[in-house]
Amino acid sequence: MGGNATEPEKPKYTTNVGDLVAVMITGSVGRYIAEVVQSEPLILKVEEYGPYAHLRGDDFIINAWDSAIIQDLDESKSTALLKEAKERGHPFLSGLRKLGIGDGKMHEILPTEQ
DSSP, X not given: XXXXXXXOOOOOOOOOTTOEEEEEETTOOSEEEEEEEETTTTEXXXXXXXXXXXXXXXXXXXXXXXXXXXXXXXXXXXXXXXXXXXXXXXXXXXXXXXXXXOSSSOEEOOOOOO
């Protein structure tokens, strides 16, 4: 049974300083949008100040598929991802100034209206 089964292409995302990635935080329920603060070693932040402002190592798991969608230049893809997450009752959360959040609190990241 040696077929020509091809493996699905691995999602492509980057972890350059300033990039956004989708993560799960160890010991926390939820999905978050984080910003890369440092590439080597990898350090992320989900909020500007507080317990999620300096995540490293085992503090998080990057979701490669969602990160690739969030980084895609076609904003309709990330809008669809955020809409589906909201509809399923598991919206992405973040407290990043880069996403327009300035009150120091975590907020649901909602899809843009189209």
